[in-house]
């Protein structure tokens with residue numbers, strides 16, 4: 337696959353869901369890729385936001401190319417928040433202390449990233465906010481002054497399930513997250529990766545985080 341093929345897949349999923357073309361935006365996940373590969377496989381096709389999951393790697397790349405649109409999609413550690421200066425959107429806030437650390441760093445930067453709250457996906461996975469804690473965390477994160485734009489979720493690995501069951505589980509998860517965002521008045525929905533983005537777009541994803549498929 338390549339970026340144009342992924343984009344075509346996103347456009348097809350939008351059309352099938354009766355959504356306007358372009359309402360789901362591709363975030364090119366570039367972790368582990370050097371800037372040459374990013375230029376060749378991503379930026380040669382247009383100006384896409386770049387999603388990085390490791391703070392040091394993000395720091396090093398974004399220092400060389402601060403002009404690009406950088407998103408952070410990984411686990412946020414207190415001592416590494418300082419590396420996120422060039423980030424405009426953090427997809428992966430899962431605790432109020434992370435937002436507080438970001439807001440504090442942002443004072444030194446003179447600009448603050450917007451954030452999404454990462455939801456737990458109901459599987460044996462340690463990351464993400466439990467559904468019942470979401471309204472409280474949302475309140476606390478807003479109190480830091482950061483702009484909470486939406487929700488993010490990472491679907492569990494369901495590759496061992498028979499396809500119909502896998503698709504039903506993905507649809508249920510993505511639809512549930514979309515409903516929670518809607519109920520909270522949040523407009524951005526970051527969901528969908530290489531293996532499941534058509535289901536995420538069908539459920540209303542506005543940001544689709546695809547990595548592997550862009551570089552193979």
Ligand SMILES: *Cc1c(COP(=O)(O)O)cnc(C)c1O
Pocket residue numbers: 365367389409410490528529530531545546547548549
């Ligand atoms: C790596 C990663 C992706 C992209 O996954 P691919 O399977 O490479 O498309 C998306 N979201 C997060 C949080 C990731 O860490």
